[in-house]
């Protein structure tokens with residue numbers, strides 16, 4: 505565990521901000537591009553934690569932890585983070601998660617995200633470009649789902665990245681605005697999958713963001729013969745949902761225990 509201080513915050517869109525935290529111990533953060541950390545914040549009600557993917561792109565490994573966070577109505581972290589100032593402190597644990605590059609790059613690597621689910625793919629793209637992980641013959645496709653262009657965070661960086669790297673293809677999928685530019689498509693990211701004719705012998709998928717998108721994309725890939733080793737999933741499930749789910753399972757456990765009593 506280490507402590508960080510907020511050094512910089514910027515507004516990226518109406519609902520999204522990026523946050524640069526700096527480690528107070530000055531150490532370089534060890535992680536694999538794509539992993540997330542758990543941040544313990546403190547507000548008037550006490551301490552609480554939330555998970556955030558590292559979105560470092562300018563500098564992959566340093567004392568800085570870059571996060572991109574989207575606003576959630578009524579959210580506790582949202583209340584704190586969208587009304588805070590430089591100097592905010594947090595305790596951090598990690599890294600966690602398996603949403604990372606495979607040891608051997610496939611012929612085609614698909615990065616599929618909705619909204620801030622893009623976060624973990626920024627350091628992954630940086631790693632691919634800087635040759636830490638040789639792109640070789642690997643074709644990299646980023647399918648990014650947003651409602652409209654105002655949500656296309658890191659747009660300039662991604663378009664420039666495409667210019668620099670011929671092995672990279674970006675498709676921005678717009679669900680509430682008609683597509684017009686060459687890299688834009690109408691509708692959801694999941695609708696794009698069929699166009700690539702996914703092939704279990706050449707393809708590897710990393711999915712991140714909205715749980716419904718992750719489930720739907722995985723369901724479609726399963727039909728083409730893909731399993732969990734070729735489709736790594738990270739759902740941005742939310743804190744209260746997690747609590748609700750564990751409460752439910754306790755109740756279920758109680759019910760099962762009561763039913764069992766009848767048979768003993």
Ligand SMILES: Cc1cc2nc3c(=O)[nH]c(=O)nc-3n(C[C@H](O)[C@H](O)[C@H](O)COP(=O)(O)OP(=O)(O)OC[C@H]3O[C@@H](n4cnc5c(N)ncnc54)[C@H](O)[C@@H]3O)c2cc1C
Pocket residue numbers: 540554555556557558571572573574575576577578579580581582583620623738739740741742743744745
């Ligand atoms: C592994 C992992 C990595 C994550 N990385 C990121 C990241 O990089 N950037 C990021 O912004 N978030 C990320 N999240 C989500 C993040 O951890 C918080 O859940 C999110 O910031 C909302 O926290 P909150 O305290 O504001 O809302 P909460 O207080 O947790 O939720 C408030 C209410 O809103 C509902 N809700 C929460 N989010 C949404 C939503 N998007 N749409 C609809 N309803 C919602 C909840 O069910 C709840 O009822 C990640 C989650 C996980 C599990």
